Amino acid sequence: MAKTDDLIKRIQDNYTKLSKSQKIIAEYIINHYDKAAFMTAAKLGASINVSESTVVRFANTLGYNGYPELQNALQELIKNKLTTVQRLEMTEETDEIAILNNVLKADIENIKETINEINKDDFRRVVSDIINATKIYIIGSRSSIVIAEYLGFYLNLIRENVSVVKAGVSDVFEQILRVSENDLVIGIGFPRYSKRTLDVLKYAKSQNAKIVTITDSLISPLTSVADEILIAKSNMASFVDSLVAPLSLVNALVVAVGLKEKEKITDTFEKLESIWDEYGVYFSKPN
Structure with missing residues (x-):
């Protein structure tokens, strides 16, 4: 070959x-x-x-x-x-303007391809898995950590027991040591796929956790251990991987989970709004 x-x-x-x-x-x-x-x-x-x-x-x-x-x-x-x-x-x-046009057009095409190729049944199942899991671990290495952090931030607003596994803070296996069969592990990886992410998913699989992968292709190495696969295209216009479609997919997951749990999270967001107001987290318009 x-x-x-x-x-x-x-x-x-x-x-x-x-x-x-x-x-x-x-x-x-x-x-x-x-x-x-x-x-x-x-x-x-x-x-x-x-x-x-x-x-x-x-x-x-x-x-x-x-x-x-x-x-x-x-x-x-x-x-x-x-x-x-x-x-x-x-x-x-x-x-510069040609580059601007090419990159934006490539991102638009990535989103279009993602809409066409994503498995809708898997998407529904992943939404249900996120709601029902005892604990959720999210792992993404290198540039994929951006998507992992984003997903973790919003899922933590919606539900408890969500952890983003971070390389470099401590060994990743220490962070996921207690993963079990009632837990969900979401592995995020795009070219050039991180071996460490796959290793974490393999360990979680050995502990009977449910595995979801968010990646760019059905032949991505991350799919080898996945129970559910969500495809988001990341074709690059140059040396930078496009994470626009993966971020859109994660947005859709967060919105779908949030709307399913609408009644449960209303109190949470009301409390957060009160805290944000009290501590001036956001700029407010002058009276």
């Missing part, structure tokens, strides 16, 4: 030699490799208005023995994603 970095290098090394149609294929693969990885040569060609034979010739031009070998390399690419250096090398646009 072709190495992940070999595919990117082959595209870069051969780009100037490619025909106009082959360059369209190359650009589509670079920007949408998660889609292309599961397309037949015919379907890939149809999606960008080139012939199946052009797609096959493209694979041969890159040195692959046919399209299936290129497809294998693409699937490896999804598993491992790109290094930061590779992302920078693929980004040639330098005009």
Whole structure:
């Protein structure tokens, strides 16, 4: 099977030699490799208005023995994603306004794809799991900690016994040591997936806890131990992973849980409003 970095290098090394149609294929693969990885040569060609034979010739031009070998390399690419250096090398646009437009359009597309691909039944079950779990642990490493903290902040307003597992505070396994079968562990991970997050999920699974993963693909390593999987697209416009769609998904979870528990949390929010007013937590308009 072709190495992940070999595919990117082959595209870069051969780009100037490619025909106009082959360059369209190359650009589509670079920007949408998660889609292309599961397309037949015919379907890939149809999606960008080139012939199946052009797609096959493209694979041969890159040195692959046919399209299936290129497809294998693409699937490896999804598993491992790109290094930061590779992302920078693929980004040639330098005009600020073009970058603004490209990034915002990519975020919009990520949200659209998330709406289309998320498993609605899993979403309903996760809402129920959040409500019914004895304790909830949320784990996200590196950039995913932003999503984990956000989810933890709002779930703590809605219910008790919510903990965000934080790497670097103490060993993560110490923080999740007492996880049990009545608990819920939410693992959040996007490329380039953190091994520590997966290790925590594996431990929680061994203790019979229910596992939910929020990730970008069904072949994400985090899905291997999941009871429920919520897919949120994070395709990048450059070297920065987009967390816009994952944040929107988490927003939806929080709102859905909050509305299910509306009567229970009314008193909580009334008390919080009183505390916020008393201690001037928020700026208020002058009289």
